[in-house]
Amino acid sequence: MSQILPADHPPVQTPKIGVVLLNLGTPDATDYWSVRRYLKEFLSDPRVIETPKWLWWPILNLVILSFRPKKSGHAYAQIWDKDKNESPLRVITRNQTEALAQRLAGESNVMVEFAMRYGNPSTKSVLDKLQQAGCQKILLVPLYPQYSATTTATANDKAFEALGQMRWQPAVRTAPAYFDDAKYVEVLAKSIRDGVAALDFVPDLVITSYHGMPVEYLERGDPYHCQCLKTTRLVREHLGWDESRIMVTFQSRFGPTKWLEPYTDVTLGALPGKGIKKVAILAPAFSADCIETLEEIAMQGKETFMQAGGEQFAYIPCLNDSPDGMDMIEAMVRRELSGWL
Numbered sequence: 001m002s003q004i005l006p007a008d009h010p011p012v013q014t015p016k017i018g019v020v021l022l023n024l025g026t027p028d029a030t031d032y033w034s035v036r037r038y039l040k041e042f043l044s045d046p047r048v049i050e051t052p053k054w055l056w057w058p059i060l061n062l063v064i065l066s067f068r069p070k071k072s073g074h075a076y077a078q079i080w081d082k083d084k085n086e087s088p089l090r091v092i093t094r095n096q097t098e099a100l101a102q103r104l105a106g107e108s109n110v111m112v113e114f115a116m117r118y119g120n121p122s123t124k125s126v127l128d129k130l131q132q133a134g135c136q137k138i139l140l141v142p143l144y145p146q147y148s149a150t151t152t153a154t155a156n157d158k159a160f161e162a163l164g165q166m167r168w169q170p171a172v173r174t175a176p177a178y179f180d181d182a183k184y185v186e187v188l189a190k191s192i193r194d195g196v197a198a199l200d201f202v203p204d205l206v207i208t209s210y211h212g213m214p215v216e217y218l219e220r221g222d223p224y225h226c227q228c229l230k231t232t233r234l235v236r237e238h239l240g241w242d243e244s245r246i247m248v249t250f251q252s253r254f255g256p257t258k259w260l261e262p263y264t265d266v267t268l269g270a271l272p273g274k275g276i277k278k279v280a281i282l283a284p285a286f287s288a289d290c291i292e293t294l295e296e297i298a299m300q301g302k303e304t305f306m307q308a309g310g311e312q313f314a315y316i317p318c319l320n321d322s323p324d325g326m327d328m329i330e331a332m333v334r335r336e337l338s339g340w341l
């Protein structure tokens, strides 16, 4: 083969398969400008904010970006991984990537990388790297258990935007949301069972707190709300629990519009008054612990609950790169790679 190539022919690569774990993204540092840059990119995404641009631009640039970076930067500083000098979301996503790469090491010519929708490493830089390394087939794996246009779709959009600039485009598959995947339900249920068993108290209630979104998005057809409810129902059935032991709430409200209810913070503030004083809480919409779980739930949520008269509060971590969590990701990736390996 090599003797028929002209001397100036670009190098011929061995065909490879790329697997890209896609997550949301996070600031590079906690200072005002790093957080501002991240929030600007995030909150300029029309998949996330559907307000018409002419109306949203002044609100974002003149109001939100003047105060939110400082407030969010302070929150990020409290959860920052000081050893790695990095946001937990990126540390954990990298750990998941390395663990998956090890698990797929027996497969020849598979490369595993992660990419972020906002910030670094950018989706384009990662797809360019894989294409240049000879990946002629790429599996995109949005690490969101429940589908939403605000997360899954925009992650895929960004990847297709980068692919749109390639002359020699690889074949591409996208992994579906896994909110009802039997393995996901099994490992999530196990994380609750094990998490509760490790406590020195018996919770009156387990709360599954999902990231929220404007109710309007649900009304316009986003299936996220329905998939959240289904995850919790399947987990509850797997545990053999009745409905009184586990509930669904929605967190991280942003802006003045009505978001999915019941709100996590309002619920935590009201439960002690109803006699529910011991809770365990987890966040099944997140594949990795991040500001929304470590600061908003484990810190702020705990404070709200205890100040309202709560007695015991426990946060059960996300699946992260735990062996069970990685079993689930590996099984999903192998299934979606079928016919390619």
Ligand SMILES: C=CC1=C(C)c2cc3[nH]c(cc4nc(cc5[nH]c(cc1n2)c(C)c5CCC(=O)O)C(CCC(=O)O)=C4C)c(C)c3C=C
Pocket (backbone or CB within 6 Å): 024, 025, 026, 027, 048, 049, 068, 072, 087, 089, 144, 148, 150, 151, 211, 212, 213, 214, 224, 252, 254, 285, 286, 289, 290, 291, 292
């Ligand atoms: C403004 C609208 C937002 C929608 C809609 C939204 C949906 C959504 N987000 C996640 C997952 C994550 N969100 C994270 C942070 C975050 N989310 C919003 C806003 C919306 N999210 C903001 C402004 C922020 C930044 C933090 C802050 O300033 O409060 C993160 C964590 C990132 C990190 O760095 O740790 C994740 C993950 C889901 C699943 C979702 C679905 C409806």
Ligand SMILES: [Fe+2]
Pocket (backbone or CB within 6 Å): 211, 252
């Ligand atoms: Fe969010």
Ligand SMILES: [Fe+2]
Pocket (backbone or CB within 6 Å): 252, 291, 292, 296
């Ligand atoms: Fe938040």
